[in-house]
Structure formats: C-alpha cells, structure tokens
Amino acid sequence: MTQFAVISDIHGNAPALRKVLEDAKHRGIEGFIIAGDYAISGAWPDECIEILQSIPKKLIIRGNEERYLENLIGKDQSNWTDGQMQISYWSYRNITPEHLTYLLGLPQTAECETNGVKIHVTHDSMGLIGDSELEQFGSPNIAERYANKEVTPESLRRDIHEILNHDPAFLEKVNALEDGVYVFGHSHIQWSYKVSGRNVLLVNPGSCGLPLDAIRDSIPYSILTITESGETSVEEMRIPFDKKGYVEELKKTTQYAEANIWTKVIFRELLTAREHMMFFLKFVNDYAEKIGDPVRPFSVETWEAAYEAWDGDK
Numbered sequence: 001m002t003q004f005a006v007i008s009d010i011h012g013n014a015p016a017l018r019k020v021l022e023d024a025k026h027r028g029i030e031g032f033i034i035a036g037d038y039a040i041s042g043a044w045p046d047e048c049i050e051i052l053q054s055i056p057k058k059l060i061i062r063g064n065e066e067r068y069l070e071n072l073i074g075k076d077q078s079n080w081t082d083g084q085m086q087i088s089y090w091s092y093r094n095i096t097p098e099h100l101t102y103l104l105g106l107p108q109t110a111e112c113e114t115n116g117v118k119i120h121v122t123h124d125s126m127g128l129i130g131d132s133e134l135e136q137f138g139s140p141n142i143a144e145r146y147a148n149k150e151v152t153p154e155s156l157r158r159d160i161h162e163i164l165n166h167d168p169a170f171l172e173k174v175n176a177l178e179d180g181v182y183v184f185g186h187s188h189i190q191w192s193y194k195v196s197g198r199n200v201l202l203v204n205p206g207s208c209g210l211p212l213d214a215i216r217d218s219i220p221y222s223i224l225t226i227t228e229s230g231e232t233s234v235e236e237m238r239i240p241f242d243k244k245g246y247v248e249e250l251k252k253t254t255q256y257a258e259a260n261i262w263t264k265v266i267f268r269e270l271l272t273a274r275e276h277m278m279f280f281l282k283f284v285n286d287y288a289e290k291i292g293d294p295v296r297p298f299s300v301e302t303w304e305a306a307y308e309a310w311d312g313d314k
Contacts, residue, residue, distance in 0.1 A: 001225060001226070001227050001228060002031065002114050002115055002226045003028075003029050003223055003224065003226075004029065004032060004033045004059075004223070004224045005021075005024035005031070005032050005221055005222075005223060006032075006033045006035070006183055006203055006221060006222040006223070006224050007035070007205055007221045008034065008035035008036060008063075008123075008184075008185025008186070008205050008206070008207060008208070009035075009037040009063070009185045009186065009207030010037065010038050010048050010207075011037055011038070011039065011041040011207065011209040011210045012038070012039050012040060012041055012042025012043055012044050012045040012091065012209065013041075013044070013209030013210065013246070014042070014044035014047040015044075015246055016042075016208050016219045017048055017052075017208060019208075019241055020208045020219065020239060021055075023221075023237065023239050027223070031058070031059075032055050032059070032060075033058070033059045033119065033183050033224065034052060034058055034059070034061070035061060035063065035121055035122075035184055035186075036061050036062050036066070036123040036185060037063035037064065037065040037066070038052065038065070038103060039066070039091045039095060040068060040088060040091050041087065041209070041210055041262070041263075042209055042210070042250070042266075043094075043249075043254075043255040043256070043263075045091050045094060046094055046095045046096055046099055049099040049102060049103055053099075059110050059112055059119070059121055060106060061107050061108060061121050061122070062103065062104070062108060063123040063185065063186065064124070066103055066104060068085075068088045068091075069088065069092050069103070069104070072088065072092045081300070082295075082297040082298060082299055082300065082303070083261065083299055083300035083301075083302065083303025083304060084297035084303055086258060086259040086261075087255070087259040087263070089258075089259075090254070090255050090258045108122070109121060115226045115227065115228055115229070115230050117180060117181060117199070117226050117230050117232060118179075118181070119180065119183065120181065121184070122183075122184050123184060124184055124186035124187070125184045125186070125187070125202070125204070128173065128174075128182055128184065128202070129173040129174055129202070130169060130170075130173055132167055132169055132170035132173065133189075133191075133204075134187060137163055137187075137189060139187060139212035139274070139275035139278070140275050142189060142274065142275065143275040143279075146214040147274075149214075151213070151214040152215065153190075153238055156190075156213060157191065157236070160191045164193055174193070174195055174200065175195065175200075177195075177200050178200075179198060179199040179200055180201075181201045181203060181224060181226070181232055182200075182201070182202050182203065183203045183204075183224070184202075184203075184204055185204060185205060185207065187204060187206075187212075188206060188207035188211055188212035188213065188275075189204065189206055189212065190220040190222065190236055191206075191236075192204065192222065192234045192236065194232075194233075194234075199230065199231070199232060201232045201233075201234060203222055203224060205220060205221045205222040205236075206220035206221070207219075208220060208221050210269060211273050212269060212273060212275050213273060214272075215238065215273055216243075216272070216273050217240065217241065217243060218238040218239055218240055218241055219238070219239050219241045220237060220239075221239070222234050222237060223237060243270045243271055244271065246270065247267050247270060247271065250263060250266075262277075264307070265277050265280050265307075280307070280310055283310045284302070284303065284306040284307075284310075287305070287306040287309060287310075288306070
C-alpha cells in the first residue's frame with residue numbers, strides 16, 4: 001500500500017502548512033502531492049517555499065497565483081503605486097530571488113505511476129471536467145448556498161455528490177477519462193469523486209491555507225491510498241487550526257501595513273471559511289464605474305474608498 005498526502009492552495013500560510021505536514025508525518029505518510037498556489041494572501045510565502053523544498057518525496061506543480069509574481073519580473077517598481085495589486089507587490093518583494101526561481105520553474109502539470117495506477121496533477125479541474133465544479137459549487141456558490149448555515153464535512157460531501165450525480169455534462173466528461181487518479185485544487189473546496197465500477201478517482205484536497213468551503217475552525221488536506229493491486233481511495237482530513245490566532249499574527253506583519261485592504265478581506269474569509277474577495281472585487285468595479293474612475297488596476301484612493309463603502313454595508 002502506498003499513501004500520499006495531497007495538499008493545495010497554501011497561499012503563504014506557513015503555520016497551516018506546518019500543521020498539515022505534521023499530521024501527515026504523524027500518520028507515517030512520506031509521499032506528497034502538492035497542487036499549486038504558494039503565495040499571495042498569507043504573509044509567509046518565502047517560508048512556505050522553503051518548507052516545500054525540504055520535502056524529499058513530492059510531486060509538485062505551480063498554480064495560477066504564481067503567474068502574478070512572474071508578470072512582475074523586470075518591471076519598474078516605481079510604477080507600483082495602485083491599491084489593487086499591493087498584495088502581489090508585497091509578495092514579490094518578500095520572496096527571495098532563489099525561491100522565486102524555484103517556484104516559477106515548477107511545471108504546470110505532472111504525472112507519475114504507483115502500483116500500476118497513473119496519477120495526474122494539474123492546478124484546476126477545467127481541463128478534466130469543464131466548468132462543472134466552479135459553476136456549481138465554486139467558492140461563491142458555497143458562500144451563497146450556506147450563507148447562514150452550519151456546514152459539516154459530511155453534509156458538504158453529500159451535497160456535492162448530489163450535484164455531480166445529476167449533472168449530465170460532468171458525468172459525460174468524467175466517464176471519458178482513462179483510469180487513474182486526477183488531483184487538482186484551485187477552488188478552495190475539498191471534495192472527491194470515485195466513478196462507479198471504474199478506477200477513476202478525482203481528488204481536490206481543498207485549500208490548506210485559505211479554505212472557503214464554509215467549514216470553520218479547521219484546515220483540509222486529503223490522503224490518497226493506492227493498494228498493491230491498484231485499488232484507489234481517498235480520506236478527506238480536517239485539522240484543527242486557530243484561525244483567530246493566525247489573524248492576530250497577520251496583523252503584526254508588513255503585509256498588513258502594505259496590503260491592508262486585501263489582508264482585511266482575507267481576515268473575513270479565514271474567519272467565516274467563505275468567499276468574500278470575489279464579491280469585493282465586483283463591488284470595487286461597480287463603485288469605480290459609479291464614480292467615473294476608468295483606471296485599472298484600481299488606484300489606492302478608489303480601492304480604499306470602495307472598501308469603506310463595502311465594509312459599511314456589512
């Protein structure tokens with residue numbers, strides 16, 4: 001039997017990453033599959049990269065957030081004066097050049113074979129199952145669906161399977177996949193799906209650094225098991241995590257000072273385990289259009305004024 005700890009979407013949250021790794025190692029797991037997004041939103045991206053580099057047995061890829069850092073290479077930092085991109089600027093400045101080179105050198109996808117089973121790793125599910133995940137139970141959908149409800153891992157798992165089992169487009173896509181394990185992240189929602197009668201397994205471990213699955217006070221990762229005979233299964237783990245304490249630590253960092261609005265929205269996401277950033281970005285865009293501001297990325301003045309108006313609506 002071979003086991004892997006499956007982790008994704010760390011987003012600079014080194015304390016959460018350490019918790020997950022400690023739990024996995026306590027369970028005797030030596031192999032790791034890591035599916036992208038290591039910086040932006042948490043204040044310890046450089047430490048996260050250092051921790052990941054130290055893992056000896058891993059299959060690791062980059063995510064979509066790494067692109068924001070890549071796009072800043074060689075740019076004139078004197079022009080970094082807007083409000084919207086402050087978090088990207090801060091992250092870029094707080095990752096060593098050596099660690100950034102490592103991060104941007106990671107592949108977009110990866111594959112390996114264990115006990116005769118192919119494992120495919122990509123950052124998001126779009127190339128596998130189209131928009132079935134993001135349109136039906138992406139983080140904005142989860143936030144709206146469970147706005148005032150308590151959510152348990154069991155109830156979320158049941159609801160997602162109900163959605164997928166009645167989605168013809170998903171069933172057509174998933175049944176067209178060849179046998180194997182398909183690992184991805186990106187949505188910040190933990191879920192998995194095993195095709196009945198076949199050895200096709202989809203695994204999204206959720207976000208260990210910024211979970212948005214409406215389950216409070218814990219962080220997720222998944223354990224993938226492949227038996228000697230090639231049977232696959234997944235166990236969805238939830239690790240207790242002091243999110244309030246983590247928020248207080250973030251308040252002490254230069255990120256909080258230099259990317260204040262973004263970090264405040266992240267506080268709300270952490271403490272509610274629900275999407276807020278996408279709703280805020282839409283609000284800022286509507287606000288800018290209302291005041292006749294065409295500048296993009298949003299200026300500091302518009303960014304901060306929009307937050308005050310948005311926060312005042314809560």
